[in-house]
Amino acid sequence: MSIGSNRVVICVDLDYFYAQSEEVRNPSIKGKPVVVCVFSGRTEISGAVSTSNYVARRLGVRSGMPIALAKKTLARYPDAVFLPMDTDYYDSISSNVMDILRSKSPAFEQSSIDEAYLDVSNETEGDFSRAYELGKKIRAEILEREKLTCSVGIGPNKLVSKMAADSKKPDGLTLVVPGEVQPFLNKxxxxxxxxxxxxxxxxxxxxxxxxxxxxxxxxxxxxxxxxxxxxxxxxxxxxxxxxDNPVQERGVEQFSRIVTLKRDSNIFDFQDVLEPLAADLSKKLLEYNMLAGSIGIIAITAELKTKTRTRKIENSTDSKAEIVHVASSLFESFFADGNSSHGDLMVRRIGVRVSNLAKPTKDKKEPSLVDFL
DNA sequence: AATACCGGCGAGT
DNA sequence: TCATACTCGCCGGTATT
Missing domain, CATH: 1.10.150.20 (5' to 3' exonuclease, C-terminal subdomain)
Incomplete structure (x- = not known):
């Protein structure tokens, strides 16, 4: 049974996850600066740093930094490794780790690809020292099974456990008991x-x-x-x-796919760019057995401003064709009224989003197997 | 007056 | 200098009921 409202929450945060995953795949790069990049395809090196290992961070490489700047920063380090993101690979490692964590408590919440919370109030009978021992065990298990280090924080709720985990990285284990919360935060x-x-x-x-x-x-x-x-x-x-937020899985609310255009445009072949985005989203909806009640577009302008348009649709859908159709229509009106007032509306990146997700009701609605590749 | 919808923004990984 | 790809949540404005 639960112990009143005194909770014990563990936050597990995998260290420099993408870069560490790359080190696991190829241990020979350990000790070198490792930079995981999102190459946008505009030029050979255009794009941004997704994450880097601590060797690279010590030398000044940061998440979100332009790849060109990271290259410059590491110019004196010829052994530096720049790798493209391999999301499928990170997903599979993440899923292995999450399986380990899920086994520790039924109150489990994955908050991102590399982070999760566990409410272990019952497992530890509210005892923080037992949670600390459990934290050690979790770290050892992730290290043994996946060869990954992580940072773990323990506190009376998600918020404190998260900040506890953040306070000692990488490879940390931090306990903040209720009586220490305020002193801990004050620092x-x-x-x-x-x-x-x-x-x-x-x-x-x-x-x-x-x-x-x-x-x-x-x-x-x-x-x-x-x-x-x-x-x-x-x-x-x-x-x-x-x-007071409980540790519990929250249903997915939206999916989006966005790409960087070869060059800033105000007119492009909608079908060409939107098709693959819609195809991915349709596949994802199918994967999750969900239907989209709203379809939207995202445009990031040449000035890096984000613009969005959304439309609620009559019947929820997972059809690629319908996503393409609605997104095209939204882009048409977007460019139409966006241009009317002043100047050309130049767009750098475009994306498609599906939201308002719901599980399909068992109404007879023909399944769109046509869209399945 | 309450609810729904939309677009912008901020934060996080 | 250049500046990704996602996801989530809140805010304020406006439309709908």
């Missing part, structure tokens, strides 16, 4: 709090809030006024380590 920079990024740090500073202590004591009405009825209180909760 952090405000921008290290989960959910508080650069923009929020900036806004908080304008309000005279620069530390975790100040945020924890801030007037909730002031926060709500400036950040909204939900985000305001949430910010203060983050500073106090308060989080």
């Amino acid at each position: 952090l920079e405000i921008g290290k709090l989960f959910g508080i990024g650069p923009k929020t740090v900036e806004k908080l500073h304008e309000l005279g809030i620069g530390t975790v202590v100040q945020l924890a004591q801030a007037d909730i009405r002031v926060l709500s006024e400036h950040f909204g009825e939900k985000l305001g209180p949430q910010l203060r909760d983050a500073a106090m380590g308060v989080d």
Whole structure:
């Protein structure tokens, strides 16, 4: 049975996951700077760094950095390794690790490809030292079975366990018992709090809030006024380590596929670009046995601004043809009214999104096997 | 007045 | 200098009921 509301939550975060996976596949690159890249195909080296190992990080390579800049940064290191993303490979390793974690507690939540939470309140009978031992065991098992290191955090909820895991990386194991939550958080920079990024740090500073202590004591009405009825209180909760969200799998809400165009365009062959995107999304819907109730497009302009258009459709669908059709129509009107006011609307990246996902009802609706390759 | 929908934004991996 | 591919959640505006 559950132990009242005193929970014990473990957060497991695989270290520099893509790059470490590459090291597992090819151990000879260990010790060299390893940079996993998303090559956009515009030029030989255009694109961004997805992640890198700690050797590369120490030399200044960061996630999101242009590949060209990473190359420059590592110019003096001829042994540096630049690899393209291999998502299928990372997916399969991730799924092995998640199977290990799932076996530790029925209260399991995968929050990303390389992160998961476990509510082990029952397994440990609310005892944090037992959770610590379990954390050791989990780390040992992932290392033995997949040759991967991870960082583990343990706390009274997801929020604290996550920040505990973040506090010692890579290969860390951090325990924050309830009585230590506030002292633990108080030592952090405000921008290290989960959910508080650069923009929020900036806004908080304008309000005279620069530390975790100040945020924890801030007037909730002031926060709500400036950040909204939900985000305001949430910010203060983050500073106090308060989080009541249960550890449980959340259903998928949307899928999207996006690509970078060879060059910025305001006119392109819709069919050509949209087809493969829609095909992937259709396949994914089939895979998950879901139907999309809304279809949308994403356009990232030459100025790197994101624009979206969404349309709710009458009958939920997983059909590639319908996704292409609706996306085409949305792009047409997007370019039509986007251009009317001022100048050309140049687009750099385009994407398609399906959302409003639902499991198909057992109504007789002809399955679109036609779309299955 | 409440709910639905949409587009923008911020954050995270 | 260049600047990926996703996913999720919230906000405010507007439309619908």
